[in-house]
Amino acid sequence: MSGDEMDVAALQAEIEQLRTENAALKASAASGAASLLSIPFTVGRDDSGATTELTNAEIARFSRQLLMPEIGVQGQLKLRNISVLVVGCGGLGAPAIMYLAAAGIGRLGVVDYDVVEASNLQRQIIHDEPKVGMRKSESAKATVNRLSSFCDCTAYDMLLDSSNAMDLIKPWDIVVDATDNVATRYLLNDACVLLNKPLVSGSALRMDGQLTVYNYDGGPCYRCIFPKPPPAETESQYTSITFDFRICSTVPGIIGCLQALEVVKIAADIGAKFSQKLLIFDATFGSFRTIKLRGRSPACAVCGDEPTITELIDYVQFCGSGPSDKTPTQRILExxxxxxxxxxxxxxxxxxxxxxxxxxxxxxxxxxxxxxxxxxxxxxxxxxxxxxxxxxxxxxxxxxxxxxxxxxxxxxxxxxxxxxxxxxxxxxxxxxxxxxxxxxxxxxxxxxxx
Missing domain, CATH: 3.40.250.10 (Rhodanese-like domain)
Structure with missing residues (x-):
């Protein structure tokens, strides 16, 4: 038997072992109802409605993850039963959404209010040329549906604000911030703290990217690190008021993939490694470094010991700018x-x-x-x-x-x-x-x- 044949035989043996483990889970969930075990694609559920077994199709689809001790059958079931809301279907959200769907996340929500433009395609790989002019959320959902029949994807074509964020976020287990403006960052942070949801946050600009996880495992929230937004005005009255739209195509892709990875680790109970830490990526030099963030602030306005923010506020007024990456039209002159x-x-x-x-x-x-x-x-x-x-x-x-x-x-x-x-x-x-x-x-x- 050749080396390749031995590898295949070993892999088949491991898959068969996983099938046996899954069958045991079926038996436990069915409480001795042997008749149910004879139906090969029946999905068992516990009293809460959570899936307690993997189908043969899921075992085949996710076998490479199932073979990892860090995930295994139990971890894959946790991915199957988790729900993730990704806010933003742009450069960060595009790879995050695709990898979360591919990894086996059971329920995925995608939020965006914009339409696909030709200039998006350089980095927002969830969209393609025929989708130019299509709503981004619907485009993202269509890609997820083609990618995986195991993921139930819901599209939300809407602009999040303080009037709708709580209702939208409440049913989801984990939130991914794939936006690019300060107002939405504060909005998502406050909503996640008030609803006790972990927030996986990423950012990318030019040749730089950052990643961290807020409100998780006792770590800080966004307001703990940034109690106040940067001033809307700048020191010089003659500083450009055009938003910085420059970005190298692969930089948000790298950060978006890392956001998806953090979600998988949280969902499978591997644990997020970037709670109370900030990952900094420098694409020019190809370097990653991690810095430790200060812990949760007892004086934080939203997650502190005596919070003063107990409901969502007006974030446009608070930040002095709106929740958009579009350069606003200014009228300064007569x-x-x-x-x-x-x-x-x-x-x-x-x-x-x-x-x-x-x-x-x-x-x-x-x-x-x-x-x-x-x-x-x-x-x-x-x-x-x-x-x-x-x-x-x-x-x-x-x-x-x-x-x-x-x-x-x-x-x-x-x-x-x-x-x-x-x-x-x-x-x-x-x-x-x-x-x-x-x-x-x-x-x-x-x-x-x-």
Whole structure:
């Protein structure tokens, strides 16, 4: 007998041993009702309705996990009987949902209020090209249904807030925070503390990721670590108000997989290793490090000895920002200080002399730009005002200056730039409303968007 044949024979013997163990569980659950044991696919349940046996199909499907002493039949049954709510079907939620379904989680809830966009597909692998425009929660459910018939998946196309979070979270055993905004993090944390649910939290941005587990095994909650949200305003009034949307595709995938792993360990009673610990992943150097977090704070407003938060609050007001990863449209300037993309188009078509100042970062400018524009990123603008002044001159021997039209991606940072220019002597500067996204939509459908 060859080595491969011996390995197969050994594996078959282990599977047969698992079948014997499962049959014994059947006998115990049936309390001696031998007639039930003759039905090969009958699923036994205890008085609470929990499944007490695995079917032959489940044994075949999850055999590689069943062979692990850390999981075995009892652990797989715990996965079968657990329910997990994943909030967010994006870069973190996509791999977490897929691996939880594949691992044998019995009930899975997926929550998202957004639709699938082409730019999501770079990292949100639970969606694909035919699903662009589809609701993310429904897309995620469809993928789960194709992946596993053993997982009962429920989709919630909704935006969580203080009016609905408690009712939604209450029936679930474990919650996964796969969101990317502060308001929802506080909302989920408070709801999980009030309902006594473990919260598996992940985050990813650019080339960095983090993972921890809150409100589990006596560990801290999110508020213990961050009693107050970061201030909505920044130190400089000219700091970008565009959300940071940069992310390397595989970084949220790695963190999302680790979130799924923590859920499996909690469900199978292996134990979460990141309660009161924070895992930090640096994709640039391929390094992981773990730091210890301070324990539960007795003074915590929600999980402390004398909590002051006993019901959900207004998290938009508390955080000074909404529960969305979309860059909000800001209106800082008066209409007299702004022009439309149509007006800009007429100026350019008529060869009207002007300076078009693009204040996006160079990496964005390199992706696409309007011809004959000058790129000075907003963060550098204050120090490069002489460059603006030189570019806006009618000629080398005149003190006259050209009209300055300022543009960015969505028309937010450009308003901050106009504010700065007007306060430093460029009174003729105007913002282009809606930026390059509106230009692409209304003026030139061939212009790239990102």
């Amino acid at each position: 209409e007299v200080d702004r022009i439309t993309v149509e007006e800009l188009g007429e100026f350019r078509k008529a060869a009207h002399s002007h300076l078009l100042l693009d204040v996006r970062e160079k990496v964005q400018y390199d992706i696409c730009s309007l011809p004959h524009s000058l790129n000075i990123p907003l963060a550098e603008l204050e120090g490069r005002l002489p460059d603006v002044r030189a570019a806006a001159r009618h000629g080398p021997n005149t003190s006259g200056t050209l009209p300055i039209y300022v543009i960015c991606r969505r028309g937010n940072d450009s308003q901050l730039a106009v504010q700065m220019l007007q306060k430093t002597g460029f009174g003729q500067a105007k913002d282009v409303i809606g930026g390059l996204e509106t230009w692409a939509r209304d003026m030139d459908s061939s212009f790239p968007t990102y």
